[in-house]
Amino acid sequence: MQRITKTIAGLALAAMVAAPGISVAAEAVDSGMTIYFQMGGNPGDTATLARELGARDAARVLKVNLIEQHAGWDPQKMIVQAKEAIAAQPDAIVVMGHPGTNAMKSVLDEAKADGIVVVVNNNELPGTGLSYFGLDNYGAGKNLANLTIENGKLKEGDKVLVYGAFVEGAAGADVAKGATEVLKEKGIAFTPLQWSNEAVQDPALSVPVLVAYLEANPDTKAIIVPGHGGITAVLDKVLKQAGKQPGEVVTSGFDISSAAIQGVRDGYITVVLDQQPYLQGFMPVAAAVLQKKYGLAGLQLNTGGGYLTKDNVDALAALVKDGIR
Amino acid sequence: MAHADKAPSNPVAGFFKIEGTAIALVFVLLVILFMLTAPRAFLGYRVYMSFMATVPPPMIIALGLTLVVVAGEMDLSFPSIVAFASYVFCQLYQSYDLTWLALVAALVTGTVMGFINGLVVTKLGIPSLIATLGMLFLWGGLVTVVSNGASLAIPDIEGRLIHTVFAGRIGVIPVQFLWALAVAVVVWLILNRHRFGESLLFIGDNLKVAKVVGIAIDREKIKLFTLMGLLSALAGVFLTLETTTYFSQAGMGYLLTVVAAVFIGGTSIFGGAGKVVGTVFGALIVAIIEAGLVASGVAGFWTRFYIGLVFIVSVTMNAAIEDPDKVPLLRQLRSRARN
Numbered sequence: 001m002q003r004i005t006k007t008i009a010g011l012a013l014a015a016m017v018a019a020p021g022i023s024v025a026a027e028a029v030d031s032g033m034t035i036y037f038q039m040g041g042n043p044g045d046t047a048t049l050a051r052e053l054g055a056r057d058a059a060r061v062l063k064v065n066l067i068e069q070h071a072g073w074d075p076q077k078m079i080v081q082a083k084e085a086i087a088a089q090p091d092a093i094v095v096m097g098h099p100g101t102n103a104m105k106s107v108l109d110e111a112k113a114d115g116i117v118v119v120v121n122n123n124e125l126p127g128t129g130l131s132y133f134g135l136d137n138y139g140a141g142k143n144l145a146n147l148t149i150e151n152g153k154l155k156e157g158d159k160v161l162v163y164g165a166f167v168e169g170a171a172g173a174d175v176a177k178g179a180t181e182v183l184k185e186k187g188i189a190f191t192p193l194q195w196s197n198e199a200v201q202d203p204a205l206s207v208p209v210l211v212a213y214l215e216a217n218p219d220t221k222a223i224i225v226p227g228h229g230g231i232t233a234v235l236d237k238v239l240k241q242a243g244k245q246p247g248e249v250v251t252s253g254f255d256i257s258s259a260a261i262q263g264v265r266d267g268y269i270t271v272v273l274d275q276q277p278y279l280q281g282f283m284p285v286a287a288a289v290l291q292k293k294y295g296l297a298g299l300q301l302n303t304g305g306g307y308l309t310k311d312n313v314d315a316l317a318a319l320v321k322d323g324i325r
Numbered sequence: 326m327a328h329a330d331k332a333p334s335n336p337v338a339g340f341f342k343i344e345g346t347a348i349a350l351v352f353v354l355l356v357i358l359f360m361l362t363a364p365r366a367f368l369g370y371r372v373y374m375s376f377m378a379t380v381p382p383p384m385i386i387a388l389g390l391t392l393v394v395v396a397g398e399m400d401l402s403f404p405s406i407v408a409f410a411s412y413v414f415c416q417l418y419q420s421y422d423l424t425w426l427a428l429v430a431a432l433v434t435g436t437v438m439g440f441i442n443g444l445v446v447t448k449l450g451i452p453s454l455i456a457t458l459g460m461l462f463l464w465g466g467l468v469t470v471v472s473n474g475a476s477l478a479i480p481d482i483e484g485r486l487i488h489t490v491f492a493g494r495i496g497v498i499p500v501q502f503l504w505a506l507a508v509a510v511v512v513w514l515i516l517n518r519h520r521f522g523e524s525l526l527f528i529g530d531n532l533k534v535a536k537v538v539g540i541a542i543d544r545e546k547i548k549l550f551t552l553m554g555l556l557s558a559l560a561g562v563f564l565t566l567e568t569t570t571y572f573s574q575a576g577m578g579y580l581l582t583v584v585a586a587v588f589i590g591g592t593s594i595f596g597g598a599g600k601v602v603g604t605v606f607g608a609l610i611v612a613i614i615e616a617g618l619v620a621s622g623v624a625g626f627w628t629r630f631y632i633g634l635v636f637i638v639s640v641t642m643n644a645a646i647e648d649p650d651k652v653p654l655l656r657q658l659r660s661r662a663r664n
Contacts, residue, residue, distance in 0.1 A: 043466070044474020044573040052474060167626075194626060196615060202578020204379060204568050211375040212616035215366035234568065241375040258478030259570045323475050 031289045034065040036085035037094040037281075040122055040171075042072050047229045047255050047277065049323045051122075054281025055094075062289050073171040073200075075099040082107045086116060092288035097123035097132075098171055104128075117291045119284040122277075123174070131297060133283040135275045135304035141178020141226050144252055147271045147307055148224055149186060152250030156187035158221040161213060163193045163206070165227065172227030175254070179226045190224075191217075195231065203230035207237050214242040214249065222250035229255025236268035256308050256316060256325050264313045274306035274316075278324050338648070345602025347646035348590055351639050352606045355613060363620035372620070374497050376612050378567055381505035382407070382560035383579045384608035387586040388505075388512045389556035391604045394587055395516065396549055397529040397596025398453040402442055403557040403583070405464035407576030410435045410561030412468050415477040415571035424487040432558050438464055439554015443547030453550075469573045476572035483569060492566035501563050506605070508556070513601040525549060529596025586611045589640055591647075603643070610639055 037055050041048035052068065059066035069085065071077035075098040085093045086107065093111060095104065097120050104125055111118045122134040148154065162180055165172035176192070183190045193213065199206035214220055225232050232253025239249055246267030253260070256274050263269035280303055290296040306325075308316055319325040341347045360367040386403050393400045410431040417427035442460050446453045482488050493500050516522035524545045527535040536542060557576075565571055588594060589610055590603030614635050618628050644651040649659060 042574050042577075043469040044472065044476075049474045049476075193619060194628060196629070198578040198582055200578075201574055201580075202576065204382075204564060205578045205582075208372065208375040208379050208612065208616045209619050212363070212366045212372045212620035215369055215372050216363045216620035216622070218365065230572065230574070233570065237568065241371065241378060243371055257476055257570075257572075259476070259480075259568075262478055262480045262569075323473070 031062045031064055031091075031293070033062075033091040033289060033292060034067065034088075035059070035092045035094060035285060035288055036067045036069060036081075036088065036090050037284070038069045038071060038078055038081055038085075038096045038121065039281075040071065040073060040096050040098075043068075043070055045230070049277075050325065051277040051281035053323050054278035054283075055285050056281070058282040058285035062285060064285055064289065066285065071096070073098070075103070075170075079103060079107060083110075086110050086114060089114060090116060091292050092117035092119065094119045094121050094284040094288065095125075096121055097125040097134075101125045101127050117288050119288050119291070121280050121284050122275075123171075129298055131284070131287045131291065131299040133287065133299075133301045133303060134280050135175075136302050137172075137174035137227075138178040139302070140273060140275065140304045141175035141180075142182045143178075143304070143307075144175070144226055144254070144271070144273045145179040145182035145224065147273065148222060148250060148252040149182070149188070151271050151309060152222050152252070154186075154188055154222055154250065158188050159217065159219055160188055160190040160222045160224060161193060161210075161217070161220055162190050162224045162226065163195055163210065163231065164225060166192050166194050172254075175226040179224055195228065199231065200228065203228070203234045204237075206231050207234055207241060210235075210238040211242045214238070214244070220249060222252070225251075225253035227254045229253070229257050229260070232269070232272060233257045233259035233263065236263035236266060239268045256320050258320055260308065261313055261317050261320060264308055264310055267310070270309070272308040273304065274308060274325060275304045276306050276325070277303070279303040341646050344600050345590075345606060348600075348603045348606040348610075348639075348643045350646055351642045352610050352613075354642075355610060355617070355635070355639070359613070359617035359621060363617065363622070366620035367617070370497060372616065374499060376609070376616070377502035378492075378499040380608055380612045381499075381501040382564040382567075382576075383583050383586065383612070384505045384605060385508050385556050385560040385563065386579060387583045387590075387604045387608050388509055388601060389553040390583055390587050391590070391592050391599045391601055392512065392516060392522070392525055393453075393549060393553055394592050394594070395522075395529045395596060395599035396525040396546065397532070398446070398546065398549065400442065400453065400457045400550065400553050401580065402438075402457040402460035402464060403553065403560075404576035404578075404580050405461050405468065406435045406438050406554055406557035407561035407564060407579070408571070408573055409438060409464055409468045410558035411565040411571040411575045412472050412477070412573075414562050414565050415479050416472070418479050418482060419477055424482070424485055428487060428562055431562050432555060435558020435561065436551055436555045439551040439557070440547065442554060443550030446550060447543040447546050465573070465577075472571070472573060474573055476570060478570050479565075480569045482566065488566055491563060499567075501567065504563070508559070509601060509605050516599055516601055521545065521548065526597060526599075529598075531597070582611045583608075585636065589636065589643070591643055610635075 039048050069081040078096050079099050082095050120130045120132045124132050164176035235251040250270045252271040254273050256272055260272050287299050366372045413434045414427045414431040417423040445456045524540045586607035590607030591600040614632050618631050649655040
């Protein structure tokens with residue numbers, strides 16, 4: 001963690017040194033800025049903790065007064081929180097893109113009028129040209145499906161369950177769309193199953209639903225969970241309770257957690273895509289400071305390049321324990 | 326109160342006056358329906374074993390909440406107590422390899438939190454719905470702070486004695502379901518055979534009368550919320566042993582389903598009457614609906630619609646089987662038929 005912090009701080013410093021001189025570099029590091037930061041989910045949940053830790057680390061390095069907002073992945077609440085943040089007239093706000101560009105337009109206009117820097121996180125706001133740090137969600141869904149097909153050796157004609165969000169604008173909907181489009185392209189039959197709000201909050205509640213599905217559809221070759229770390233973490237329970245052996249049904253999902261690591265180790269979970277949310281916390285804070293101080297804008301970083309399989313599980317386990325991955 | 330119901334006029338009606346028989350029939354009809362629509366899943370045993378492994382935590386909480394509702398109160402703080410107990414248990418196991426002491430510590434934690442809930446309700450005079458909503462956030466925030474938001478996994482607890490005793494399998498039957506039934510028996514005895522239960526029924530039925538007959542209202546309410554805290558913590562331990570994981574949102578998904586289980590089971594929202602057996606079947610119905618619909622091939626956005634429909638039909642059938650006159654529409658139809 002210290003190495004990442006130092007590297008990013010070094011990058012920031014290098015940018016400042018290359019511009020107006022050492023005295024200004026010190027000013028940027030000691031930014032004194034206030035940033036409102038939308039963390040997305042709930043405090044400490046599997047998809048949020050690393051983002052929180054990343055943002056706090058960056059805030060510590062750059063002397064930012066960080067104010068965290070949590071919306072439980074509710075797009076409506078994200079809009080309300082963005083308005084509340086602007087009302088407080090901070091130096092910058094970091095928003096989630098889940099509400100969509102149209103819904104966020106008035107918020108973005110207001111921020112622009114007030115000279116507040118806006119950085120987008122986790123889910124893009126297409127067409128705004130704002131700095132964005134997160135997944136290309138649609139691409140991540142495609143990536144997840146391709147990794148599942150490759151690692152699970154799925155072929156045309158196989159039947160797959162996609163357990164995710166299929167309501168437009170919901171967290172994970174773009175991921176599910178990407179995943180299902182790959183399945184269509186490859187001729188792999190799939191059933192889309194919408195997860196319930198209760199299962200999203202308490203993933204244990206998804207277990208009997210998925211067990212019942214496997215019992216009713218014993219020819220299911222794979223379960224793909226596009227976008228929920230908690231549900232990904234209980235996939236091993238699903239297979240055990242459905243009487244399946246490790247690997248008998250290929251499973252894949254999102255967000256590395258201790259439980260997902262155990263599932264991979266035991267062979268019940270095949271692939272877990274890692275959106276590296278630590279970077280989604282650290283980078284927006286650094287970008288907001290650089291934009292406010294030097295006008296460096298329009299930065300883009302796809303953080304979703306990592307994934308967990310049986311081959312790299314041991315290397316990632318230690319970082320997960322610290323909440324970094 | 327429930328005890329004051331009029332005498333049944335025929336044997337069938339008399340049978341359905343026995344506590345829980347009507348809602349049990351609704352549950353059986355639902356299972357038969359799913360056996361017809363999803364025979365592969367519901368004629369096998371695995372799906373039932375999965376329910377038996379998953380239902381105990383919400384069922385235990387719903388049993389406690391039944392007593393709370395009987396007393397005319399509400400407790401919405403239980404998800405955070407579930408999470409807190411889960412954290413205490415996981416942390417003590419992971420850091421100090423404690424098992425039975427971790428269980429005791431988790432239960433004590435929940436009991437103390439419930440006691441404090443009781444104090445907030447009685448000594449600050451805040452209505453329990455509002456007070457416990459506040460405590461939901463307070464305890465939930467505290468456990469996130471204490472745990473630093475991190476989740477904990479204790480997969481190696483499988484195979485330890487405590488796991489075998491509370492979350493093992495007797496043959497294929499998850500043992501936690503038997504524990505949940507044991508809790509149901511104890512709660513039933515408390516409500517129907519113990520002075521504490523009688524006090525709760527009095528308090529829920531008529532607070533003024535309860536005071537007149539000398540019931541120490543505050544003391545009984547504090548005991549009630551303390552018991553609710555204990556049962557929530559117990560549910561938290563069962564959840565942790567089954568999933569071998571703590572995460573700070575543990576229990577949040579139970580908030581509406583537990584409340585639904587209590588009211589589907591036939592406990593009066595106005596207090597003064599409660600059906601423990603009804604709550605047991607209410608919890609089973611809530612658990613089985615989504616899985617049954619999914620296995621039946623109801624996919625996409627229709628699942629949510631049908632869950633609501635089955636809820637409404639279940640509650641209506643429960644009332645109608647017990648006494649058709651409890652359903653205004655049926656009462657009107659019967660009245661017209663008689664005329």
